[in-house]
Amino acid sequence: MTSRYLPLIDFKPDLRSAKGTRIQRGLALRVLRIITLILLDAMSLTLAWKLAIFYGTPLDSPWTERSSFQLLTLAVAIGMMAAQGLYEAGIHRRNYARLIKAVSLSEFFLLLIAFLYEPSRYVSRSSFILFWLFSVAFICVARLSFDVATNLVRTKGAIRYPVFLITDAEDQQSSIRLIEKENCYNLMGVAEASSLDRYKRESTLEFLRNQGIVEAFVSWNAIKNRLYISWHFMSAGITLRILPTEREVLPPKTVLWMIGEVPCLTIPAPIIAGSDFWVKRGFDLCCATILLLLLAPIYLLISLLIKLDSPGPILFKQKRIGLHCKEFKIWKFRTMVANAEKLQASLEAKNEIKDGVLFKLKDDPRVTRVGKFLRRYSLDELPQLFNVLIGEMSLVGPRPLPVRDVERFQTTHFIRQEVLPGITGLWQVSGRSDIENFEDGVKLDITYIENWSLWLDLKILLKTVSVVLQKTGAY
Known part of the structure; x- marks a missing residue:
């Protein structure tokens, strides 16, 4: 009769069973770290207690006379710090705000225990306050010293x-x-x-x-x-x-929270939705107006130089893809010969952007003599302040690209078209023309969108001035 059961060798062991009993790798180093931190905290608390009693108002109390109460003080404080995760690896032990919170809570519990145990005989108020201040100071200094010493040892290749x-x-x-x-x-x-x-x-x-x-x-x-x-x-x-x-790409400002015991991601809503954007738009309008008035003489000078250098119009208008993939005309000072767009097809084979989405050529033969100077200092972009005034662009945002480039987009690239394009952006201040891969530029645009704030816009504007003056990656 055929057996209903398969041979034992055909069965694999339970997924959860290990091939032999093993201690977790690196456990000894982790235990040594925890023991060292506990000893440092205990020494800091002991020193804080003794100094508080010495400098505080003297008061006869079992809390100052019996060592058992000092041990209780250590146990409560260290237990509270352990509960706050301050003996875990990485950034957890360096969370000084949580460290101060844990020490303060332990002091509160000690005060509560003392009141319930012996309400009329405890340490003086001055000693209690001094103990709290000394505890916070000594523990933070000890943790900082531990981190500095650990980093120095690790730079030598040890305890890694x-x-x-x-x-x-x-x-x-x-x-x-x-x-x-x-x-x-x-x-x-x-x-x-x-x-x-x-x-x-x-x-x-x-x-x-x-x-x-x-x-x-x-x-x-x-x-x-x-x-x-x-x-x-x-x-x-x-x-x-x-x-x-x-x-x-995770949504911006994502916060981890719990529904019961299940971790979930949430995006908190601002108190006044969209207020930051309207502040940004107001800032754009004010800056564009002021800059146009201040730079009027430079506009006239550049126009004269372009006219004297080569035949053709002063301004160059080109179709670009802007917000929500809508076409608009971007304004620039002309830096190329009049028939530059017709000549591009013959130069596609020399494109220096590896994936071919953008078209960049370092020694582009279509660029005029004045055009090279204007491009080197990004002066050709100045007419785009008019685009900012009429709401087609912002001072800071992803650069609007020509139709030819957007036609080669993949689906993931279109996220950059959901915000107002800018005269300058994170891409431009992180390498400008030196970026050879379009994907690297898109990552910078997405980083900007994810982390956008008014402060980030201001930093990009300030860095743009530095990049332009240094002529970084410009051609």
Whole structure:
């Protein structure tokens, strides 16, 4: 009779079972960090207590006479700091605002305990206040000293965690830069996302175990079966850190909050919606009007030079794609020969933008002598102040592109057309013509849209002046 059960060797072990019992990688270093921080906090609190009692108003009390009450003081303060996550790795232990909050709350609880235990016999008010001030000061100084010492040791190559990166090829450089910002990792290697495919997972995990990897940084897109992969990393004792992909743009000002026990993202609404934009528009109108009045003599001088240099109109009007993909005419001082647009087709093969979306040519033969000077100092853009006045453009925003360029857009590129185009922008002050890949420019435009504020606009305007004067990337 045929058995209804398969042989035992055909069964794989439970997903949650590890191949042997393993202690979490890097645990010893983490425990050493926590113990060191607790000892520093205990020493700081003890010193603060003794100084507070010495300088405060003397008062006979079991709180100052018995060591058990001093131990209670330490336990409450350290317990409160642990509850606030101040012994965790990274930025958590350096959160000085939360540190002050935890120490203050522990002082409040001690005051409450003292009142309930012995309401008529406690430390004096001056001693209590001094203890709170000394505690905050000493603990913050101790934490700062610990961080400075740790960073100095890590620059020498010690107390670093060996880590490994698994991500798509196009995201590797940005992920490496992100990991290197945190001065506590030794990047032992990089692999492509395919290393976590179904038939390669076991060999990849075995390699990481043999290399002694403590943490693995894996991009979100690299994990095809997230639950399966996370269990295998946990079973191997390796901490899994999932990196967000740059291609997935989160909404601006996103805040993490909880619905019950489920984490969700929310975008808080401003008290007065759209108020910042109307302030920006008012700023644009005022600045454009003032600049047109002040620069009128320069406009006349440039017009005369263009007319003397080459035949053709003074101003150049070109169709550009603006807000919501609507066409408008952008105004510029003419810097090329009169038939420049007709000649572009013959120069397409020399385009220096790698992906071909934009057209840029460093030694463009169509540019006139005066045009080269105007372009070098971005003086050819001055007539666009009229575009700002009539609401087609802003002083700061993504640059409006010609029809030829927008026709080559991919779907993800059109987000830049949902805001008012600008005379200058984050792209222009981050490299101007030196950017050779259109995708890099789009990332800067998206960064601007995500993080827009009036202060960011002002910083870009100030940096534009510096970039123009230095002639950075201009041609």
